[in-house]
Amino acid sequence: MTIDLKGRIDSNNAAQIEKDILAQLQGCASDSVILDAANLQYISSAGLRLILRLKKTNPELRIINVSSEVYEILDMTGFTEMMPVEKAYRVVSVEGCEVIGEGANGKVYRIDQDNVVKVYKNADALSDIQHEREVARLALILGVPTAISYDVVRIGDSYGSVFELLNARSFAKILAEEPERMGWCVKEYIKLLKKVHSITVPEGKLPSIKAEALAGIRRMKDSLPEGYGEKLARMAEEIPESSHMIHGDYHTKNIVLAGEEVLLIDMDTLSVGDPIFELSQMYNSYVGFSEYNPDIVLEFQGYGASIAREFWKRSLREYLGTEDDHRVTEVEEKIRCLSYADLIDWRQRHGVHNAEDQATLALWTNRLIELLDRVDSLSFDPGETDQTVEDELDIEAVTENLPRVMEFVDSKLETIDCPAKAQMQIDVAVEEIFVNIANYAYRPDKGNATVRVEVSGAPVCVTITFLDHGVPYDPLAKDDPDVTLSAEEREIGGLGIFMTKQIMDDVTYEYKNGQNILTLKKNL
Numbered sequence: 412m413t414i415d416l417k418g419r420i421d422s423n424n425a426a427q428i429e430k431d432i433l434a435q436l437q438g439c440a441s442d443s444v445i446l447d448a449a450n451l452q453y454i455s456s457a458g459l460r461l462i463l464r465l466k467k468t469n470p471e472l473r474i475i476n477v478s479s480e481v482y483e484i485l486d487m488t489g490f491t492e493m494m495p496v497e498k499a500y501r502v503v504s505v506e507g508c509e510v511i512g513e514g515a516n517g518k519v520y521r522i523d524q525d526n527v528v529k530v531y532k533n534a535d536a537l538s539d540i541q542h543e544r545e546v547a548r549l550a551l552i553l554g555v556p557t558a559i560s561y562d563v564v565r566i567g568d569s570y571g572s573v574f575e576l577l578n579a580r581s582f583a584k585i586l587a588e589e590p591e592r593m594g595w596c597v598k599e600y601i602k603l604l605k606k607v608h609s610i611t612v613p614e615g616k617l618p619s620i621k622a623e624a625l626a627g628i629r630r631m632k633d634s635l636p637e638g639y640g641e642k643l644a645r646m647a648e649e650i651p652e653s654s655h656m657i658h659g660d661y662h663t664k665n666i667v668l669a670g671e672e673v674l675l676i677d678m679d680t681l682s683v684g685d686p687i688f689e690l691s692q693m694y695n696s697y698v699g700f701s702e703y704n705p706d707i708v709l710e711f712q713g714y715g716a717s718i719a720r721e722f723w724k725r726s727l728r729e730y731l732g733t734e735d736d737h738r739v740t741e742v743e744e745k746i747r748c749l750s751y752a753d754l755i756d757w758r759q760r761h762g763v764h765n766a767e768d769q770a771t772l773a774l775w776t777n778r779l780i781e782l783l784d785r786v787d788s789l790s791f792d793p794g795e796t797d798q799t800v801e802d803e804l805d806i807e808a809v810t811e812n813l814p815r816v817m818e819f820v821d822s823k824l825e826t827i828d829c830p831a832k833a834q835m836q837i838d839v840a841v842e843e844i845f846v847n848i849a850n851y852a853y854r855p856d857k858g859n860a861t862v863r864v865e866v867s868g869a870p871v872c873v874t875i876t877f878l879d880h881g882v883p884y885d886p887l888a889k890d891d892p893d894v895t896l897s898a899e900e901r902e903i904g905g906l907g908i909f910m911t912k913q914i915m916d917d918v919t920y921e922y923k924n925g926q927n928i929l930t931l932k933k934n935l
Contacts, residue, residue: 420458449476456907489894582663620684627756662696691749697723751779843907852881
């Protein structure tokens with residue numbers, strides 16, 4: 412008997428899920444029960460208690476297709492010693508599926524109406540997938556609307572990341588099929604870009620795009636006439652360091668409209684730096700790469716060079732917030748200096764194989780030399796936007812308010828980098844503590860709880876404090892459950908606080924001024 416576990420199993424739904432499972436098992440003659448966790452994204456102690464009760468009545472119980480995040484919870488609490496627990500990747504076929512995009516690292520296929528899968532060309536791509544998932548998670552909690560991969564799958568000899576993109580259309584496809592919507596596309600495209608550039612990323616969490624650009628300039632500068640390479644390198648060095656987010660591959664194939672929401676995808680190029688590095692990449696997507704051969708942009712974006720050039724011009728004006736031709740030209744010339752340097756370095760690294768390659772390289776080089784004769788600085792001020800979040804939430808301590816508490820904690824995490832693994836651990840701990848307060852602090856009456864979230868230090872540390880005026884109670888005083896015992900010997904309760912102590916770096920309790928004060932700390 413195989414039973415699917417899906418989505419989240421937490422304090423709000425565990426009882427109903429258990430009731431549904433028992434209904435499925437009623438009258439089943441099989442001695443073997445399998446819980447298929449391929450689609451299980453989250454489990455709290457309430458879910459673990461459910462599994463423990465099932466194990467007591469079904470000794471041959473086993474769990475398959477467990478994600479690494481859920482596996483860690485099962486392993487930490489001794490469940491992997493009590494029953495077979497199998498980690499596995501789901502197998503997906505893309506045979507006959509529409510290719511909706513292709514980049515240097517892989518192809519994107521639509522596997523059904525709701526989902527797409529990015530298949531990586533590198534057969535050993537798990538580290539690449541993990542990196543992209545982590546930076547996409549970072550972008551999401553910092554406020555960037557993006558699609559988060561919810562599954563890693565096997566596809567032939569390689570791996571893929573699965574994303575939910577309901578009826579999504581890229582801006583490239585919209586411009587190709589409905590060029591009259593260019594004005595709307597430009598406004599939404601730049602609105603999202605400014606949002607990305609407004610975000611300050613904690614130090615050391617993303618690489619510097621300036622460092623990458625300088626490395627390319629140093630490789631290509633000796634191909635320029637004497638003095639020009641040195642001037643270019645000096646001006647690039649003088650571009651101010653910045654901790655603001657840069658996408659690094661911001662073009663219309665990576666902006667999608669899913670329903671009514673505009674999303675940014677393909678997040679593996681995220682970095683930090685000055686916006687000019689982003690804008691130089693954008694120029695190359697619409698003009699630079701196809702400046703000699705206009706057909707290249709048609710092959711890449713799916714629309715012609717005239718649309719691409721117009722889209723670039725209107726986007727730059729929208730980004731700068733001006734119709735002043737002199738201002739736009741001044742900034743564009745700075746952008747083009749970096750654009751041509753990048754193109755020349757790219758061509759040299761990939762080799763000059765034919766007459767078109769030679770002509771293209773000569774065009775880029777001559778354009779760059781012309782610009783360096785009149786450009787003396789690559790810096791300009793695009794403006795900034797600040798973001799703030801309140802530190803505390805005071806809320807009635809009832810389980811129905813758990814979603815609001817979780818939303819508040821996640822909103823505070825918008826100021827830090829929180830990898831997927833740490834995020835899930837924090838979610839588990841927050842749920843366990845708040846539900847414990849809701850169930851026991853004021854029984855049989857009701858009262859409020861305060862949740863305070865603070866971020867500090869280097870490395871980054873998240874401190875979450877729970878305060879309530881309920882009955883004095885130190886949850887840390889209770890003995891930990893013996894997770895080495897068999898299912899038959901184990902007590903059902905006690906896992907929540909045990910899990911919290913295991914997954915957080917520090918848990919402390921005090922009763923002061925009539926308040927229970929429980930503090931959790933997590934180092935990132």
